[in-house]
Amino acid sequence: MRTRVLVAMSGGVDSSVAAALLVERGHEVVGATLKLWGGESDSGCCSVADVEDARRVAQQLGIEHHVFNLTEEFDRHVVAPYVGAHAAGRTPNPCIECNRTMKFDRLLHRSDRLGFDRLATGHHARVTSGRTGRTGRTHSLRRGVDTAKDQSYVLSMLGQDELSRVLFPVGEMTKNEVRLHAGRLGLRTALKPDSQDVCFIGSAEGRLGFLGQRIAMHPGEVVDGAGNAAGTVEAVELVTVGQRRGMGHGGDGKRRYVTHVDVAARRVTVGGADEVTRTGVFLPESSLTWVRDPLAGGARAVAQVSAHGRPIACTVEAGDDGSGLMVRFDSPQRPVAPGQTVALYDANDPDAVVGAGIAA
Amino acid sequence: MTNEITYLDHAATSALRPEAAAAMASVHERKLGNPTGSHPPAQRARALLEEARDEVATFLGRDPGEIVFTSGGTEAANLAVLGTAEAALRARGEAVVLASAVEHPAVRESAKAAGLVGVDVRELPVDHGGVIDRDALARTLSSRCTVIAVMTANNETGVIQPLADVVSSVRRRAPNAYVFTDAVQAAPFLDLAEVTEGVDMVGLSAHKFGGPVGIGALAVAPGVTLWPRQHGGGQERERRSGTQDVAGAAGMATALQLVAKERTAATARVTGLRDRLTQELLAAVPWAHRTVPDGVAVLPGHLHLCLPGVDREELLVALGRVGICVSGGSSCASGALEPSHVLAAMGIGADTAAGAVRFSLGYDSTDEDVDRALAVVPGLAASLRRTV
Numbered sequence: 083m084r085t086r087v088l089v090a091m092s093g094g095v096d097s098s099v100a101a102a103l104l105v106e107r108g109h110e111v112v113g114a115t116l117k118l119w120g121g122e123s124d125s126g127c128c129s130v131a132d133v134e135d136a137r138r139v140a141q142q143l144g145i146e147h148h149v150f151n152l153t154e155e156f157d158r159h160v161v162a163p164y165v166g167a168h169a170a171g172r173t174p175n176p177c178i179e180c181n182r183t184m185k186f187d188r189l190l191h192r193s194d195r196l197g198f199d200r201l202a203t204g205h206h207a208r209v210t211s212g213r214t215g216r217t218g219r220t221h222s223l224r225r226g227v228d229t230a231k232d233q234s235y236v237l238s239m240l241g242q243d244e245l246s247r248v249l250f251p252v253g254e255m256t257k258n259e260v261r262l263h264a265g266r267l268g269l270r271t272a273l274k275p276d277s278q279d280v281c282f283i284g285s286a287e288g289r290l291g292f293l294g295q296r297i298a299m300h301p302g303e304v305v306d307g308a309g310n311a312a313g314t315v316e317a318v319e320l321v322t323v324g325q326r327r328g329m330g331h332g333g334d335g336k337r338r339y340v341t342h343v344d345v346a347a348r349r350v351t352v353g354g355a356d357e358v359t360r361t362g363v364f365l366p367e368s369s370l371t372w373v374r375d376p377l378a379g380g381a382r383a384v385a386q387v388s389a390h391g392r393p394i395a396c397t398v399e400a401g402d403d404g405s406g407l408m409v410r411f412d413s414p415q416r417p418v419a420p421g422q423t424v425a426l427y428d429a430n431d432p433d434a435v436v437g438a439g440i441a442a
Numbered sequence: 443m444t445n446e447i448t449y450l451d452h453a454a455t456s457a458l459r460p461e462a463a464a465a466m467a468s469v470h471e472r473k474l475g476n477p478t479g480s481h482p483p484a485q486r487a488r489a490l491l492e493e494a495r496d497e498v499a500t501f502l503g504r505d506p507g508e509i510v511f512t513s514g515g516t517e518a519a520n521l522a523v524l525g526t527a528e529a530a531l532r533a534r535g536e537a538v539v540l541a542s543a544v545e546h547p548a549v550r551e552s553a554k555a556a557g558l559v560g561v562d563v564r565e566l567p568v569d570h571g572g573v574i575d576r577d578a579l580a581r582t583l584s585s586r587c588t589v590i591a592v593m594t595a596n597n598e599t600g601v602i603q604p605l606a607d608v609v610s611s612v613r614r615r616a617p618n619a620y621v622f623t624d625a626v627q628a629a630p631f632l633d634l635a636e637v638t639e640g641v642d643m644v645g646l647s648a649h650k651f652g653g654p655v656g657i658g659a660l661a662v663a664p665g666v667t668l669w670p671r672q673h674g675g676g677q678e679r680e681r682r683s684g685t686q687d688v689a690g691a692a693g694m695a696t697a698l699q700l701v702a703k704e705r706t707a708a709t710a711r712v713t714g715l716r717d718r719l720t721q722e723l724l725a726a727v728p729w730a731h732r733t734v735p736d737g738v739a740v741l742p743g744h745l746h747l748c749l750p751g752v753d754r755e756e757l758l759v760a761l762g763r764v765g766i767c768v769s770g771g772s773s774c775a776s777g778a779l780e781p782s783h784v785l786a787a788m789g790i791g792a793d794t795a796a797g798a799v800r801f802s803l804g805y806d807s808t809d810e811d812v813d814r815a816l817a818v819v820p821g822l823a824a825s826l827r828r829t830v
Contacts, residue, residue: 112759117778133776148759151778192753195826196760 086110087249088193089202090185091140091147093132096252097204098139098271099260103251104202105143112198113140113147116184118156119282139269150192152184159183161282169297171345172421173322176280177236177389186237186244193247200249207234208253209245221245223373223435225427228256235389238425238438239371289320302348306332307341307357318348323419324358339416359414362396363387365424365439367405372437377407382429383436385409387418393432407439448814451767452650452743452804453597453627458693459652459805465696466654469689477686478677487688494688497695501702502644502661503635510660510678511686515626515647517671518660519548521682522622522643523591525668527556530588532669538562538619540582541591542574542603543787546624547772549591550783566592571738572601572788576611583615590621594628594637594644598771598784598800599734600744602628609640620666626650626658630701630804631709631742642666648690652805653697657690704805712803713742719801719812720745726820729827733785733798743803748790751827752797755779760822766815769800 089101091113104111115136133149140147160179167174185203193201206226214220221242226232240248252260257276264272279285283292293299294317302318305311313330315321321343329338329352339358342351363385370376377383379400384393395412402408409424418424418441428434449457475484477491492506499506512518523539530537541553543565557563564582567575574592583590590612595602605623612621620642625634630651638644643666647658662668662681674683701708723745724730733746749757754770758779761768771782785795801815 112763115776117774117776130775133778137777146763148755149773149776149778150755151774151780153778192756195828196756 084108084110085199086112086197087200087202088112088114088189088196088198090189090204091115091136092204092277093129093135093139093271093274094204094277095264095269095271095274096206096257096260097136098269099255099263100202100204100249100251101139101145102143102263102267102269104249105145111143111145113137113143113145114189115147115149116156116189117149117151117153118160118180118184120153120157135271135274139271142267142269150189152188155188156180156184156282164280165293165296167421168293168319169345171319171343173419174421175236175389175423176282178239178423180281181236182239186240186248190244190247200247202249202251204252205233205237205250206231206253206257207237207250209248209250211246219246220374224253225433225435226250226253228258230390231257233389234433234435235386235391235423235425238373238423238435240373241371242374245373290317293317293319300345300348302350304329304350304352306338307351307353312338312352315350318343318345318350321350324416341417358417360411360417361414362408362410363418363424364401364442365407365409366442367401367407369440370407370437371439373435377426377436383409384427384429384432385411386425386427387415387422387441393427395429396426398426406442446765446814448766448811450801450803450807450811450815451769452630452807453600453800453802454769455649455655456630456652456804457806458649458654459697459700461700462653462693462697466689466693469692474688477688478675491686491688491691494691494695497698498646498659498691499661501634501698502646503639504644504661505664507679508661508663510662510681511691512658512660512682513656514649514658515546515624515645516548516658517682518645518647518658519546519591519622519624520552521660521668521671522645522662523549523552523589524556525671525681526589526620526622526643526666527561528669529667531559531561533667536562536586537588538564538584538586539589539591540564540566540579540587542566542568542593544568544572544596544599544601544784545591545593546597546626549593549622549624553591561588562586566590568787570789571735572596572599572784573738574603574608576604576607579608580611580615583612583619585616585618587612587616587619589643590616590619592621592623594623594625594632594634595741596784597627598782599746599788600627600741600802601734602632602739602741605637605641606639613640620663627741629698631705631712633705643668646694648694648697651697651701653694654690657687657694659694701805708805709742712805712807715807715809715812716743716745716801716803719803719815722812722816723747723819726816727823730823733788733790743807745801745803747799747801748794749797749799749823749827750794751829752823753826753828754797754799756826757797757799757823760826761819764818764822766818769802771798771800 091097164176208224210222211219225234299317304313325340338352341353385396399408425438426436474487477487527537622643624645626647642663644661649655
């Protein structure tokens with residue numbers, strides 16, 4: 083069947099090849115690049131150079147291309163919450179919020195209104211569909227074939243409604259295969275480096291520069307578990323629980339880690355590796371999303387707590403008052419900073435995402 | 443996707459008129475020299491250039507010596523605004539630029555650039571109809587003013603400005619100041635010799651009236667002191683250096699001759715098409731409304747329409763996919779639509795402006811174009827409408 087597909091093209095190699103694969107499969111394909119950030123940034127998915135790359139690739143593929151200006155909504159739904167979370171001492175993941183509110187909400191709705199059957203992106207992840215009962219099909223979200231480039235973590239908040247309408251064409255390929263394919267087609271993005279960091283923060287200004295223009299940054303004192311002074315930090319708002327960088331070594335010569343951040347008191351507490359570990363993380367009810375069925379209390383699962391973090395075997399339990407989810411790790415782990423997303427995978431099928439939540 | 447094209451974006455560009463293409467081809471076919479040289483091929487080139495200049499001058503009701511060929515309307519605006527501001531800065535140590543709030547970016551950004559080098563830049567407000575606020579103009583004018591930029595007609599809405607009032611107000615209150623008008627949009631329909639009478643500088647762009655892209659002109663009245671923006675061999679009476687584009691000038695002149703010849707008939711015909719499009723669209727889409735209030739003078743080809751609840755980005759994509767070409771306003775460097783400063787200046791809210799689109803008809807628009815738009819737009823607009 084000839085499907086009408088809107089493909090989100092960032093100007094990178096993955097979405098270029100995603101568009102190319104869809105064209106090769108005979109679909110009716112239209113490319114769209116989101117202009118998300120009106121501020122100055124030399125990186126990420128909204129610079130003029132990236133839009134030009136996306137447009138040129140679309141031309142090379144012989145498909146239509148459009149630029150959608152979502153700067154105002156991006157500012158409201160991604161940048162402002164990012165800044166607000168940092169002000170509150172949390173560590174948000176803006177890429178996940180962008181996927182949640184921009185690509186798989188605003189853009190997906192736009193794709194529907196314009197009569198497209200599917201929205202495609204260049205994410206390294208897979209959607210598989212199976213028949214359940216007589217009611218119809220259910221969709222699973224799985225890790226991309228290239229485990230090193232897998233992006234299922236940043237998509238872990240998607241549910242059946244979204245998964246039934248999206249395509250991730252490069253999820254079946256390794257990054258190397260993607261680049262080779264782009265090279266064979268002569269696409270100008272074939273050798274383009276992977277994007278790094280937060281797209282709306284320029285590499286020169288950095289997080290400190292970006293946030294410093296938007297919220298007050300406060301120097302803070304660093305203390306050890308006994309309350310003894312152990313140094314200072316430039317901006318307590320940028321310190322993350324579990325962080326090692328900049329915390330030096332303790333009197334015993336061992337590395338120190340951030341165990342607690344108190345933005346109001348402008349105090350960072352540090353401790354040794356043994357003091358920083360945690361046996362679990364709590365995910366409040368309001369943050370929980372499920373690909374299909376919620377995990378029952380006592381269920382086994384595999385957690386991933388950062389974009390390219392290691393899988394962590396765990397058991398989930400209902401929160402104390404029956405609300406939310408307590409994720410208990412099998413072995414002690416570095417702490418999950420408040421605001422970070424925890425993606426949960428199926429214990430028996432560890433490539434399959436079950437759901438996600440945001441650490442309290 | 444479709445191959446059938448209904449072109450309703452003449453305010454962005456009009457297709458090259460065949461006669462202009464032929465004029466350019468005939469220039470290209472001759473072995474011409476550089477028009478500044480002295481040998482016969484150079485002199486032939488110079489003759490063709492001056493013939494074209496005569497035509498442009500006639501069109502604008504000016505002396506040929508006033509016409510400076512430029513690369514287009516943007517360069518004309520830059521030269522007018524920055525050229526006079528720089529001359530004033532050098533002569534008097536200060537310059538004051540006034541520009542209406544609805545000017546094309548070529549003027550707005552030139553004014554902004556002047557501001558960065560110490561020029562006092564002020565914006566002149568418009569009313570809800572997009573017409574310059576004459577009281578505010580009168581209050582802002584002073585003997586310190588250098589140049590006042592008020593466009594002949596707006597590119598987005600087509601609203602025609604009361605240029606004669608502007609000129610007389612400036613003469614009374616700012617006797618040393620020059621008036622510049624960006625006549626790029628008005629040129630296809632208005633008699634600029636009449637409308638821009640008494641204006642010190644007039645900017646034109648050839649591709650808006652069926653001439654080639656890449657050439658335009660700035661008329662500079664005698665007595666206007668203007669510092670060149672582009673330095674070099676001193677062409678165009680030392681106002682714009684660079685080897686002149688003889689073929690482009692010939693194409694522009696040919697297109698202008700046709701515009702002048704066809705003006706009365708084209709104005710009546712295009713106004714008729716536009717009015718039918720307006721009436722029947724509003725009848726079929728009763729929840730839409732014209733952006734410009736009734737009673738405000740608008741160019742014959744423009745219809746600016748607000749479709750509340752519709753996102754213009756989506757409407758443009760949907761219309762484009764069936765070959766209906768309209769515009770949603772200015773784009774930024776990336777090609778994304780920008781919020782319209784013109785609609786904002788008219789006091790139109792961001793939500794309403796988000797659903798505003800421009801249909802613009804031109805010399806080759808037909809009844810079939812209008813029929814096709816009427817057959818397609820109402821259904822698509824309804825399907826994209828979000829009820830809030």
